[in-house]
Amino acid sequence: MKNKGVMKMTDALKIDIDKIRVEHIGKKLKVHGKATRIGTHYLEFKTAAFQCMRCGHITKVEQDQDQVLLQEPIGGCENDICGKKGPFKVLPKESELLNVQDISILEIPENPKNGQIIKSLQGRLYGDIICVAQENEIWDFIGELTFSDMGKKRHEFFLKITELGDKYSNR
Structure with missing residues (x-):
């Protein structure tokens, strides 16, 4: 049937x-x-939102579904004034989840x-x-x-x- x-x-x-x-x-x-x-x-991140713990700027990073760990901003904080390499905090509510x-x-x-x-x-x-x-x-x-x-x-x-x-x- x-x-x-x-x-x-x-x-x-x-x-x-x-x-x-x-x-x-x-x-x-x-x-x-x-x-x-x-x-x-379970959930999977399609795009992860990271907040710079130094200046508060939010950077979104497209995630590779084949990677196990979340990929943080490669170039560091995108805020021109800050530009630090972290630390970052993941913001699930700002991220795109599957x-x-x-x-x-x-x-x-x-x-x-x-x-x-x-x-x-x-x-x-x-x-x-x-x-x-x-x-x-x-x-x-x-x-x-x-x-x-x-x-x-x-x-x-x-x-x-x-x-x-x-x-x-x-x-």
Whole structure:
């Protein structure tokens, strides 16, 4: 049984997880799969506002979602009179925050074979779609394909999920 999705469908390349390749990085993909290993939702800074503790000037810094720590103003305080390298205080109410939730998407092969390895894709849900997909539910996940650094020169594909398409009944 199909259930209409919670978000509007947009043009995206429909692709199986095992067919994802480097040429798909930066493209909007639609991946059909089972939601697994759903994490707790948390916040992520899109733009962080920093207040100089010396003069009170507020500087906004766009954050790299792949970085773990908040990136402070590189050149120091932007106030021409001050210009000091800190200290800074983060102002959450002045910052742009995102609701996010980590998830793993497990492929659902059409005709599974004995001993077949089931592929998975790591992803992150953004905005109003967090906490919608529940464990073991089958959805069309839509978002931009990127990659994350696993260390030791190893990277893995990662889907930044901004839309949920159709929800399917478990087979």
